[in-house]
Amino acid sequence: MFALRSDLPLRGGGSGRFVGSLVMVLVFIAAFAVTVSAYVGALIGDWNRGVSGTLTVQVPVAAGSASDAQVAKALDVLSRHPAVAGATLVPRAKVDELLKPWIGDGVMSDLPLPALIDVEMRDAAPAAVAAVEASVKAAAPAAVIDDHRVWLDRVAGLARGIGAVAAAIIVLVTAALALTIIFATRASLTEFAQVIEILHVVGAKDGYVAGQFARRALVQAFLGGVAGLALYAPALGFVAILASRVDPEILPAVHLPPLHWAALALLPAVAGILAMLSANITVRRALSSKV
Amino acid sequence: MSPGPQAEKKSPGDTKGASSDTLSLNGVGLQYDDGPEVLADVSLTIPARSFYFLTGPSGAGKTSLLSLMYLAKRPTRGNVILFGENVTEAKRGRLAMLRRRLGVVFQDFRLLDHMTAFDNVALPLRVAGVAPNVVQRDVTELLKWVGLEDEMGKHPAALSGGQQQRVAIARAVVNRPKFILADEPTGNVDDVIALRLMLLFVEMHKIGSSVIIATHNHSLVERFAFPRLHLADGVVTQIPAGE
Numbered sequence: 001m002f003a004l005r006s007d008l009p010l011r012g013g014g015s016g017r018f019v020g021s022l023v024m025v026l027v028f029i030a031a032f033a034v035t036v037s038a039y040v041g042a043l044i045g046d047w048n049r050g051v052s053g054t055l056t057v058q059v060p061v062a063a064g065s066a067s068d069a070q071v072a073k074a075l076d077v078l079s080r081h082p083a084v085a086g087a088t089l090v091p092r093a094k095v096d097e098l099l100k101p102w103i104g105d106g107v108m109s110d111l112p113l114p115a116l117i118d119v120e121m122r123d124a125a126p127a128a129v130a131a132v133e134a135s136v137k138a139a140a141p142a143a144v145i146d147d148h149r150v151w152l153d154r155v156a157g158l159a160r161g162i163g164a165v166a167a168a169i170i171v172l173v174t175a176a177l178a179l180t181i182i183f184a185t186r187a188s189l190t191e192f193a194q195v196i197e198i199l200h201v202v203g204a205k206d207g208y209v210a211g212q213f214a215r216r217a218l219v220q221a222f223l224g225g226v227a228g229l230a231l232y233a234p235a236l237g238f239v240a241i242l243a244s245r246v247d248p249e250i251l252p253a254v255h256l257p258p259l260h261w262a263a264l265a266l267l268p269a270v271a272g273i274l275a276m277l278s279a280n281i282t283v284r285r286a287l288s289s290k291v
Numbered sequence: 292m293s294p295g296p297q298a299e300k301k302s303p304g305d306t307k308g309a310s311s312d313t314l315s316l317n318g319v320g321l322q323y324d325d326g327p328e329v330l331a332d333v334s335l336t337i338p339a340r341s342f343y344f345l346t347g348p349s350g351a352g353k354t355s356l357l358s359l360m361y362l363a364k365r366p367t368r369g370n371v372i373l374f375g376e377n378v379t380e381a382k383r384g385r386l387a388m389l390r391r392r393l394g395v396v397f398q399d400f401r402l403l404d405h406m407t408a409f410d411n412v413a414l415p416l417r418v419a420g421v422a423p424n425v426v427q428r429d430v431t432e433l434l435k436w437v438g439l440e441d442e443m444g445k446h447p448a449a450l451s452g453g454q455q456q457r458v459a460i461a462r463a464v465v466n467r468p469k470f471i472l473a474d475e476p477t478g479n480v481d482d483v484i485a486l487r488l489m490l491l492f493v494e495m496h497k498i499g500s501s502v503i504i505a506t507h508n509h510s511l512v513e514r515f516a517f518p519r520l521h522l523a524d525g526v527v528t529q530i531p532a533g534e
Contacts, residue, residue, distance in 0.1 A: 007414065009405035198401055201361065202415040202462070203391030205384050288383065291365050 007199060008192050008209075010216040019184050019217070023177060023224030023275070024231065027267050030173045031232040034267070037166035038260035044152075044159045046254060051148035055119040055129065057087075057136055058144040061112040070140035071115045077139040078119055083128035090116040101247045114144075177271060181217050181278035188213065189286050196287075210283035214276045221275030225268025232264075311375045312339035312469050312501070314360060319369035321355050329355045331525035333369070337503065339469070342496045344512050345505040346530075347522035353505040354474055356522060360503065361395045361472045362386050374469070391419050394463030394500070398475035400455045402447040402462075408434065408454075409443040412461045419466065433461045437491065453484040460488060464495050471495055473504045477511060489515060 057078070059071045071089065078087035095113055103111075121128065133145040189196065199209055243251060314337040321330040329352040337343065345353050358364045359371055362378060370379045373389055381389070394415075402411050409430055416426045434443050437457040447455050456476065463471055471492065477485035489511055496502045503520075506512065512519065519530040 007403070007406075007417070009403075194401070195403055197363075198403060199414070199418065200387065201363065201390060201395050201401075202418050203387050203466075204418045205387040208418060290383075291363060291386070 006212050006216065007204075008188075008195055008212050008216075010188060010192075010212070019180060019220045019275070020224035020227070022180050023221045023271055024228040026173045026177050026180075027225040027228030027271055028232050028235075030170055030267055031229060031236075031264050033166040033169040033173070034260060034263050035236060035256070037163045038256050038263075039254055040159045040162045040166075042254045042256060043252065044156050046252060047152060047155065051152055053121045053124040054148060055121060055132065056146040056148070057117040057119060058114040058146060059117070059140055060114045060142050060144070067115060067142075070142055071117070073139040074117060074136050074143050077135045078117065078132070081132055081135055083121060083123040083132055084119055085122040086120045088118045090118055174274065177221070177274055178278045181221070181275045182282045185213055185217065185279045185282040186286065189283065200290075206284050206287040209287060210280045213283045214280040217279035218272045218276035222268050222272035225271040229264065229268060313337060313372070313375075314470060314501070315370075315372040316359070316366075317370045317372065319359065319366040319371060321352070321359060321364065322367045328367070328525055330359070330366075333525070333527050335520065335527055335529070337470075337501055340496070340499055340501060342493070342502045342515075342517045343504070344515075344517055344519045345503055345522065346507070346512065346519050349507070351522045352525060353522055356527070357395075357472050357474050357503070357505055360470070361393050362390055391415065391466060392469045394466065394468035394471040396459050396463045396471070396473035396476045398478045400447070400459040402455055402458055404447050407444050407446055408439060408450065408458045411447070411458055412465050414462060415466045429465060430461075433465050434458075437461050453480045456480050456484065456488060457491075460491055464491075464500070467498075468500055471500050471502045473502070475505055475507065477506065477508055482510070485511060486514075 057074055059067055059074060061067050075087055075089060078084050092113070095116055099113075119132070121132070129145075129147055133147075136143050136145060196209055244253070316333050316335050319330060319333040320328050322328045333356070345356065347353050355364070359366055360373075362371075362373070365371075365379055370377050372378070374392065376385075376389065378386060378389060403414070406414070412434060413426045413430045416429065421429075431440070431443070434440055437460065439454060439457055439461070442450060442454055447458065450458065460473075460476065463473070473492065476492075477488055480488065485508065492502050492504065493515070516532045518532045519534075521528045521530050
């Protein structure tokens with residue numbers, strides 16, 4: 001307890017409540033950015049695992065039995081190709097089920113949907129995919145090969161963009177926190193100039209004075225961070241409840257990784273350490289210009 | 292009685308002869324911003340275990356001279372040699388260590404209002420990292436010595452002017468300083484309290500501290516036979532005891 005005693009009346013300063021409140025808001029925003037980043041990453045990971053090593057072959061509807069013949073030829077070629085582990089025609093009922101969340105079921109029976117063949121690749125290298133595509137095209141010229149990697153790469157690009165924005169938010173929040181502490185500390189230095197002068201007269205080093213400000217900033221920011229997380233927890237729960245009501249075909253359920261929860265739990269400590277360092281450096285710099 | 296002050300003419304930077312417990316000013320000048328020099332070419336040496344009054348008219352620069360001595364200011368020219376070290380260019384961390392061997396009493400006390408009398412007196416010890424049990428023992432003993440054993444837990448606002456002054460003096464002497472520098476310490480108390488405070492300073496002098504007291508109180512100067520440093524027009528003159 002003795003070590004926590006402060007020679008500066010910082011506890012009574014108005015800047016303490018201001019810093020705590022602001023850190024609470026900043027940690028709330030940072031926590032949101034962390035969750036968005038983790039969610040998008042987990043979503044892409046799930047998609048990536050789901051489509052890795054697979055292709056979809058679409059055979060468009062043609063007049064008469066032409067499309068059935070092309071489907072048969074494509075299946076035959078695929079089943080004999082060395083790069084293909086398996087090829088399965090997706091039943092019409094399954095296709096209808098996949099599309100139902102998007103276009104409803106009222107008009108489903110009237111739509112001329114293409115035949116879909118799920119292909120599981122034994123060798124998913126680009127050269128093997130190209131060879132499979134060429135073989136299928138030769139057997140069924142109207143067939144369209146959908147390499148999931150193409151759209152997945154685009155979605156991954158979007159995810160990376162969202163992740164970059166989330167990272168930028170965290171950087172901005174960090175800068176805002178540091179600036180808040182710097183200005184609050186400067187205000188306190190002015191407010192307690194006479195106390196600091198006496199501390200110097202009795203032999204206090206700059207580090208002693210800076211340590212008092214730093215400890216106070218650490219406590220204020222940590223408590224503000226805990227309050228920010230306390231606010232964020234119900235907000236996250238509320239969003240999770242809303243998300244659970246959305247059809248999983250549109251918004252798949254994603255399990256956030258343990259690292260995400262660890263990052264959230266560490267936010268108050270990180271905010272506290274950042275505040276402590278900012279206050280310490282600010283005080284030392286300010287005092288270094290004195291006698 | 293204590294050895295007399297030695298007003299000297301030395302070239303700035305001359306630190307020869309400075310012993311460990313002396314305070315020397317060599318060709319010191321002090322100027323605020325672009326104003327005139329408040330101290331001009333001051334050279335003197337305060338030997339160990341000495342006692343001086345610092346006198347002079349108001350505005351002569353007594354407080355400025357004291358602030359140079361307790362290292363709150365650096366001279367604009369010349370050198371200040373304290374405990375054998377040229378402190379004019381010393382690093383801030385070193386100045387802090389040297390200040391721990393000084394005790395300063397201000398005319399306006401400068402007690403910390405948010406602290407109790409005990410904590411105000413304990414401040415120099417805590418800053419120096421003294422163990423809590425030693426702080427408790429020494430501060431309690433000192434506050435008893437100055438007659439404030441019943442006021443330890445009170446804040447300065449709850450103390451009389453004389454009690455505040457005694458707390459300020461206790462804070463200045465608690466770390467057993469080699470130099471006690473007091474700026475008008477009896478300026479805000481009646482004659483009885485002033486006499487009692489002077490006796491405290493004399494006690495500190497007897498146990499080994501050098502004491503310099505800036506004062507306008509002629510009766511005190513006359514009553515206590517200590518030499519004077521008279522500051523006028525930026526120049527310090529030595530006046531032997533009794534004159």
